[in-house]
Amino acid sequence: EDKVVQSPLSLVVHEGDTVTLNCSYEVTNFRSLLWYKQEKKAPTFLFMLTSSGIEKKSGRLSSILDKKELFSILNITATQTGDSAVYLCALITGTASKLTFGTGTRLQVTL
Amino acid sequence: KAGVTQTPRYLIKTRGQQVTLSCSPISGHRSVSWYQQTPGQGLQFLFEYFSETQRNKGNFPGRFSGRQFSNSRSEMNVSTLELGDSALYLCASSLSTSGTGSLVWEQFFGPGTRLTVL
Numbered sequence: 001e002d003k004v005v006q007s008p009l010s011l012v013v014h015e016g017d018t019v020t021l022n023c024s025y026e027v028t029n030f031r032s033l034l035w036y037k038q039e040k041k042a043p044t045f046l047f048m049l050t051s052s053g054i055e056k057k058s059g060r061l062s063s064i065l066d067k068k069e070l071f072s073i074l075n076i077t078a079t080q081t082g083d084s085a086v087y088l089c090a091l092i093t094g095t096a097s098k099l100t101f102g103t104g105t106r107l108q109v110t111l
Numbered sequence: 112k113a114g115v116t117q118t119p120r121y122l123i124k125t126r127g128q129q130v131t132l133s134c135s136p137i138s139g140h141r142s143v144s145w146y147q148q149t150p151g152q153g154l155q156f157l158f159e160y161f162s163e164t165q166r167n168k169g170n171f172p173g174r175f176s177g178r179q180f181s182n183s184r185s186e187m188n189v190s191t192l193e194l195g196d197s198a199l200y201l202c203a204s205s206l207s208t209s210g211t212g213s214l215v216w217e218q219f220f221g222p223g224t225r226l227t228v229l
Contacts, residue, residue: 034217034218036220041199041201041222041223042115042201042220042221042222042223043154043201043220044220045217045218045219048217088154090154098144098156098159098167098169099144099146099154099156099203099218100156101146101153101154101155101156102153103153104153104154
């Protein structure tokens with residue numbers, strides 16, 4: 001059975017800190033890994049990673065995938081209170097469009 | 112372009128009743144997936160429809176069913192509701208389930224329907 005594990009489960013940081021969120025996985029027939037941010041209701045797409053070692057970057061957020069060690073990290077630099085959310089890691093496997101999600105990391109950024 | 116819409120946004124039912132949730136995907140998107148989100152289990156895949164056909168199914172009992180119409184709108188039905196069915200039900204649409212590239216695989220989520228079973 002496909003498994004996606006995120007760590008830490010929750011995190012409280014001060015504004016301006018840098019955080020690293022982890023996602024490790026055990027899946028068959030890996031296709032892609034996605035990161036989502038969920039604030040209130042709908043998860044919003046952040047990144048999709050398919051190849052190892054290629055960093056994806058968007059503003060203060062960046063992510064990289066290691067397909068050999070089966071993990072991905074999401075970095076957020078100079079955190080702001082607006083970054084407070086649950087960050088979800090999800091995998092696409094095989095030919096399905098089914099996403100297998102991790103339980104998420106709840107990030108709280110305080111002033 | 113309008114996003115994914117779900118109706119109703121909130122629903123309260125009692126045990127034993129049935130419920131139907133609706134999802135309208137982004138225009139042009141043909142794939143619709145449904146997920147259940149609970150505090151204990153996180154986001155879990157229910158099923159996916161593409162061109163009116165169920166293509167993938169998660170590990171949920173037969174009380175959970177769905178369908179997709181020719182305009183790609185989808186409905187999800189839960190019969191004989193149980194207390195444990197209380198959850199946020201999210202619908203996501205994507206362009207397609209074939210091909211490569213992030214545009215194909217990226218799923219856009221609706222705001223969800225919060226179902227409470229009493």
